[in-house]
Amino acid sequence: MAFRIKTHTTVGLLSMAVAIVAVNGPAHAEAWPTRPIQLIMASSAGTGTDAMGRYMAKRLSESLKQPVVVENRPGGSGVIGTNAVAKAVPDGYTLLYTTASNMVVSPAVIKTIQDPRKSLVPIAQTVVGGVMLLVSPDLPVRDLPDLIKFLKAHPGQYSFASSTVGSSAQLTMEWLKMQTGMKTEHVPYRSTSQLLTELSAGVIKMAWTDSSAPAAFLRSGKVRGIAISGNMRSPQFPDIKTMEEQGYKFDAVGWFGMFAPIGTDPAIVKRLSDEVNKIQTDPQLASMMKSMNFLPPPVKSTAQFREIIDNDMQTWAKIASDAGIKIDD
Numbered sequence: 001m002a003f004r005i006k007t008h009t010t011v012g013l014l015s016m017a018v019a020i021v022a023v024n025g026p027a028h029a030e031a032w033p034t035r036p037i038q039l040i041m042a043s044s045a046g047t048g049t050d051a052m053g054r055y056m057a058k059r060l061s062e063s064l065k066q067p068v069v070v071e072n073r074p075g076g077s078g079v080i081g082t083n084a085v086a087k088a089v090p091d092g093y094t095l096l097y098t099t100a101s102n103m104v105v106s107p108a109v110i111k112t113i114q115d116p117r118k119s120l121v122p123i124a125q126t127v128v129g130g131v132m133l134l135v136s137p138d139l140p141v142r143d144l145p146d147l148i149k150f151l152k153a154h155p156g157q158y159s160f161a162s163s164t165v166g167s168s169a170q171l172t173m174e175w176l177k178m179q180t181g182m183k184t185e186h187v188p189y190r191s192t193s194q195l196l197t198e199l200s201a202g203v204i205k206m207a208w209t210d211s212s213a214p215a216a217f218l219r220s221g222k223v224r225g226i227a228i229s230g231n232m233r234s235p236q237f238p239d240i241k242t243m244e245e246q247g248y249k250f251d252a253v254g255w256f257g258m259f260a261p262i263g264t265d266p267a268i269v270k271r272l273s274d275e276v277n278k279i280q281t282d283p284q285l286a287s288m289m290k291s292m293n294f295l296p297p298p299v300k301s302t303a304q305f306r307e308i309i310d311n312d313m314q315t316w317a318k319i320a321s322d323a324g325i326k327i328d329d
Contacts, residue, residue, distance in 0.1 A: 032092050032268050036067040039258075042081030042098040044074040047192065048212035048292055049256055052127050053097035055288065056258070059279045060272075070097075077110055077166050078102025086119035090263035095272070096120065100255045101167040104312040108320040109166035110327045115313070120259040121269055122305045124276035127256040129211045129294045130230030131169045132240065134223045136202045144227040144246040147206070151182040159185045161199065161207040163192045165327060168254050169208030171316055172229050174323040179248055199223050210254055212292040229253060236293040252315050255298075257305060273302045 039057045043049040050072065057068040073081035078098055088094035107113045133144070141147040151158060162169035165188045177184065187204060189195040192213045199207045200222035207223075211234045217223040218237055225240040230253040233242060243250045258276060260269055279285060280297040289297055300308070320326065 032265075032271070033064055033066045035093065036069055037064070037092070038094045039068050039070050040081050040085050040094065040096050041070055041072045042074060042078040042096065042102050043072065044191065045072050048210055048294075049097070049099055051292065052256055052289075052294075055285070056097065056126060056276065056279065059282075059285075060275060063275045063278070077106040077113065077164055079106075079113055082116060082120070085259065085261055086116070088261050090261040090265075092260065092264055092268035092272070094261065095123070096259040097126075098257065098259065100253075100257075100312060101164065101169070103257070103259075104309060105168045105171055105316045106166040108313065108316040109171070109325055112328070116259075117309065117313075119262050121262050121264055122302055122309060123258040123260055123269055123272045124280075124302070125255050125257045125298050125300045125305045125308065126276060126280065127289065127294050128230075128253050128298050129255075130228040130232070130234070130242070130253050131172055131208050132211045132214060132225055132229075132234070133173075133227040134196075134199060134207050134209065134214055134218075134225055136199050136205050137221065137224055138202050139205050139224075141226060142224075143241065144243065144248065147226060148176075148180045148182055151184055152180070155183040156185070158205050159187045161187045161189050161195050161204045163189050163195055163209065167208075168229075168252070168316070169210075171319050171323070171325070172250065172252075173208055174325060175250065175319045176243075176248060178319075178323060196223065212294055215293050230295075232295055234293050235290045235295065252312060253295075255308070269302060277301075 041050055041053045054070050057070050061068045073084055085094055085096035103116050107115055135141055141150050160173055170186050192209055195207050196214055196217050198204050200217055214223055215236060218225055225237055227243050227246060228234055228240055229243055229250050231242060231251055234240060277299050280299045285297050
């Protein structure tokens with residue numbers, strides 16, 4: 001009799017424990033967030049990435065009813081900010097806002113950067129846009145075929161700039177060099193603002209930037225846009241043709257996105273993804289993106305964003321391999 005009572009008691013206690021776990025697990029996910037969230041920005045203040053990340057932080061603060069605090073940690077081709085999040089406790093309170101250049105391009109080029117898919121979980125893609133090829137006003141070219149013809153007539157005499165080593169901007173030009181046989185060397189700049197200032201002054205003759213940064217310079221005529229990657233022209237400068245329209249099909253585009261440390265509760269990741277995508281459908285955001293010369297806000301599921309990342313990793317790795325680019329950082 002005593003044996004049976006003990007067995008029933010044990011079963012009862014186990015059942016109660018299972019019930020408690022079953023209740024407390026979902027309840028914990030539902031309770032999130034209960035304190036401020038840190039959004040680490042792998043870019044400098046004052047950039048297009050920073051502006052969009054801060055807007056997203058503000059809107060998420062409103063929808064989640066908790067402060068979302070932005071902290072800029074630029075440097076190391078995104079490594080500093082990325083590592084800070086990758087090493088954080090995966091509890092939904094430390095998130096990353098970063099770019100395609102940091103997440104899928106730099107790992108294809110820089111030996112010391114590990115595949116971020118091993119340490120981070122994608123939440124949502126928030127911005128898409130091609131990189132733009134710009135020239136100084138004194139360069140006698142008006143479109144991409146003009147530039148290619150000019151550079152082939154002056155091999156190695158002109159350099160091109162981008163804001164960092166191993167960026168999508170640099171690799172887009174490396175791809176174009178392989179397609180055309182033109183010769184030009186890369187000059188990395190510390191900031192896009194410095195790059196644009198020197199481009200407008202003719203110190204450097206060619207540069208690639210994201211489509212948002214040069215808007216004021218383009219409008220004032222201080223620089224000239226001659227091509228943009230991707231399959232859509234920019235909203236503010238529709239006269240600048242895509243690379244494909246000029247004979248060089250290149251579909252890969254830049255993007256911004258949000259990530260969490262691997263191991264984060266899938267329920268939290270889904271909640272964040274759903275909240276971000278709600279914000280993405282707001283006409284106010286669409287207007288803001290247009291004003292910054294970005295394409296309309298994308299609305300992608302976490303699975304769709306992960307597929308984009310996988311495809312981009314393959315694309316940029318192949319370009320880097322074909323061009324023989326591998327950097328010891």
